[in-house]
Amino acid sequence: MSATTHYINDLKQTGDFLTLSRANEWYLAPSEFTLANGTQVNVHDTGVIEFQPQSVSTKDIVLSSAIHGNETAPIEICDELIKQIITGELVLMQRVLFIYGNPQSINIGKRFVEENLNRLFNGHHTVDGIEMNRERERAAKLEGYVSDFFNRGGEDRIRCHYDLHTAIRGSKNDKFAVYPFLHGKPWKKSQLQFLLSCGVNTVLMMKSAATTFSYYSSFVHNADSFTVELGQVKPFGENDMSRFAKTRDTLSALISQNEVSYKDFNANDFELFEVHRSINRTAHNFSFPFSDDAENFTGFSKGELLATDGDLCYYADVEGEAIIFPNADVALGQRALLTVIPLHLTDNII
């Protein structure tokens, strides 16, 4: 029996694509098989598995996790869904591509191995004069798998990508999503309704291009795409999965139903923010005046110190300017802090 056949038999029985991916950190030979219910399964690489139902479908859905390896709750959600699909417990009605972004970083329990994968998309993996590393190679491959998945689906289908993360810090709004910059295109109520069903009522509207996975699939493939932050980072075994039941059930319905009904749109159900500014670390001595347990969405009074970057001090310039993703340890040149202010919905939403 060849090694490849051996992994297929195991995978068919257990559905445990997570363990298989973790055992093959950077490469897994492609393979394919068909489930008893007619769903076609294609393993493209380690961490990358596609399911195509036998019935006619309308949506092409990408669900990614482990773009940061220590963000375990989303990995556990996807692990459960993949197992249910392979063992036939969950019957798909839509095409789905699951991605575990960085299996080696799952194994070492770290955000990344050499370089933050979520700063390498949209072509930033390959830059003249910058040496390739495994994360850069992986980002290029992941773009390729997503392109191939959407292109094979065709233009006239609903495309979406939910890139599932957890935040390093606690957050006043425990679950929130980042809506990538749409270059003037309108935001979609239907997507906010979907997020609300996932238990996510807080959304940050970005106002510039990014190097993130969600921006890539939004910009390049016109997918409805989000980075979704599901609470605070915890090691495997320490997640209270009951906190993610709404997310898991909504994702399960999305992939296993023709159409899902959500609660009618009501702007009052949401807390919407726009990015006020992004502060990059440019100096070695970069610091925040607040403690490591200051939560995302903590607001500051106008004039209060937000960050010190070498000789440069940043002060809140509007009342209530709130902090998101503060991280003084990022590489030089990278985003160390986002600040947000409340967004009042105008007519740029359909």
Ligand SMILES: O=C(O)CCC(=O)N[C@@H](CCC(=O)O)C(=O)O
């Ligand atoms: O909590 C943190 O500091 C980071 C959590 C995280 O990984 N967030 C994503 C957000 C991506 C986006 O802006 O769409 C990231 O920083 O990559």
Ligand SMILES: [Zn+2]
């Ligand atoms: Zn993350």
